[in-house]
Amino acid sequence: MEGSTGRVAKKKVAVVGGGLVGALNACFFAKRGFDVEVFETREDIRLAKIVKGRSINLALSHRGRQALKHVGIEEKIVSKGIPMHARMIHSLTGKQSPIPYGKKGQVSLLYILTLLNFFLYNFGAAEAETYPNTKLNFDHKLQDWSVETGLMTFVRSDGSKKQTTADLIVGCDGAFSATRKQFLRQTRFNYSQTYIPHGYMELTMLPINGEFAMRPNYLHIWPRNTFMMIALPNLDKTFTCTLFMPFDEFEKITTGDQVIEFFQKYFPDTIPLIGVDTLKRDYFRLPAQAMVSVKCSPYHIGDKCVLMGDAAHAVVPFYGQGMNAGFEDCNVFDEIMDQFSEDLSAVLPEYSRVRVPDDHAIADLAMYNYVEMRAHVNSRWFLFRKYLDNL
Numbered sequence: 235m236e237g238s239t240g241r242v243a244k245k246k247v248a249v250v251g252g253g254l255v256g257a258l259n260a261c262f263f264a265k266r267g268f269d270v271e272v273f274e275t276r277e278d279i280r281l282a283k284i285v286k287g288r289s290i291n292l293a294l295s296h297r298g299r300q301a302l303k304h305v306g307i308e309e310k311i312v313s314k315g316i317p318m319h320a321r322m323i324h325s326l327t328g329k330q331s332p333i334p335y336g337k338k339g340q341v342s343l344l345y346i347l348t349l350l351n352f353f354l355y356n357f358g359a360a361e362a363e364t365y366p367n368t369k370l371n372f373d374h375k376l377q378d379w380s381v382e383t384g385l386m387t388f389v390r391s392d393g394s395k396k397q398t399t400a401d402l403i404v405g406c407d408g409a410f411s412a413t414r415k416q417f418l419r420q421t422r423f424n425y426s427q428t429y430i431p432h433g434y435m436e437l438t439m440l441p442i443n444g445e446f447a448m449r450p451n452y453l454h455i456w457p458r459n460t461f462m463m464i465a466l467p468n469l470d471k472t473f474t475c476t477l478f479m480p481f482d483e484f485e486k487i488t489t490g491d492q493v494i495e496f497f498q499k500y501f502p503d504t505i506p507l508i509g510v511d512t513l514k515r516d517y518f519r520l521p522a523q524a525m526v527s528v529k530c531s532p533y534h535i536g537d538k539c540v541l542m543g544d545a546a547h548a549v550v551p552f553y554g555q556g557m558n559a560g561f562e563d564c565n566v567f568d569e570i571m572d573q574f575s576e577d578l579s580a581v582l583p584e585y586s587r588v589r590v591p592d593d594h595a596i597a598d599l600a601m602y603n604y605v606e607m608r609a610h611v612n613s614r615w616f617l618f619r620k621y622l623d624n625l
């Protein structure tokens with residue numbers, strides 16, 4: 235259809251969820267000239283005085299970098315990350331042993347960066363906004379949408395509602411996707427979700443005398459049979475330490491003194507680095523978080539709606555590929571758009587056909603790594619080499 239400007243009217247795409255995958259997806263669609271609207275439940279964190287929520291460090295691998303490259307933002311993102319050259323294993327006695335990535339000569343292939351989640355959110359939103367055909371709607375939470383009409387209903391924090399339609403709805407609203415709810419009502423839609431018995435908790439290691447408390451270009455790891463702690467550096471010279479542990483173990487620790495006793499037993503070298511008072515306080519700041527694995531198929535409904543990122547495939551983080559797989563979703567979809575000349579009735583089924591098996595394989599590998607970790611409690615090196623080989 236040609237408008238009064240002579241420009242062929244492009245279809246309208248609604249991206250639900252302006253997280254990592256949603257923001258990147260908006261760039262992909264905008265680059266194609268579609269009219270893109272992003273609907274994100276949170277407020278615009280660039281304007282917020284206090285940023286609520288969590289920040290996790292994420293390892294960006296080759297898979298994710300390829301997608302960033304496609305929309306021309308790889309270097310911008312990578313330049314803000316911290317390269318990881320090797321893993322650093324911390325023994326119980328405090329001995330540190332580096333394990334380089336890959337074999338000799340392969341290091342560059344396994345070059346990994348850590349990125350602060352909020353940085354990416356922030357950056358993704360800013361990048362999407364550089365396209366004139368993109369509109370970001372913050373404080374818009376998808377409540378429901380109609381498969382028949384495509385009408386979406388959003389609620390705002392003041393209780394008001396907004397309704398709108400789009401030619402294509404792209405559900406990038408994470409592991410607990412509201413977009414996906416309509417899929418559950420469709421026949422022949424397969425869905426499963428599994429919570430694992432482990433939870434995770436983040437603790438911050440502040441800089442010491444203005445410098446990183448540990449060597450920064452390493453993924454620091456404390457393998458302790460069924461527990462594990464990892465630490466990744468941030469640009470502000472802090473480290474985010476993530477403790478993975480079964481929920482029953484988290485729940486056994488109820489006082490500050492018990493926290494120190496626990497750390498003294500399993501992670502003694504971190505006590506002077508994190509600090510006794512900080513540990514006693516931060517352990518109780520937020521409860522340990524659950525980890526869920528979600529699998530579903532297909533990823534589309536007709537030519538109307540498609541799921542990407544965690545909305546389609548939340549994976550447990552033991553393979554370090556959740557975000558990277560979500561970024562790759564955008565890339566694969568884009569390639570199929572080329573193959574089928576943007577005919578959504580052909581693109582969407584093809585996307586499900588191609589992408590479901592690959593995403594399910596990543597989910598299985600992540601779960602396999604997790605199960606291995608639990609099963610081989612007496613074979614520390616075996617299990618952590620398996621985990622590490624993917625990070």
Ligand code: FAD
Pocket residue numbers: 250251252253254255256273274275276290291292293294374375376377406407408409410411412413434476542543544545549551554555556557558559560
């Ligand atoms: P999300 O990041 O969850 O974003 C979803 C967005 O949708 C959010 O902004 C949310 O506010 C919004 N939203 C939700 N509901 C609605 C609604 N109803 N309406 C509108 N908006 C809505 N991945 C890696 O690749 N490498 C790693 O090293 C890595 N480490 C991890 C470590 C941990 C401890 C965990 C838990 C995960 C890790 N991951 C890692 C996985 C990664 O965090 C996720 O795969 C990634 O965040 C998925 O991005 P997403 O945009 O699909 O979903």
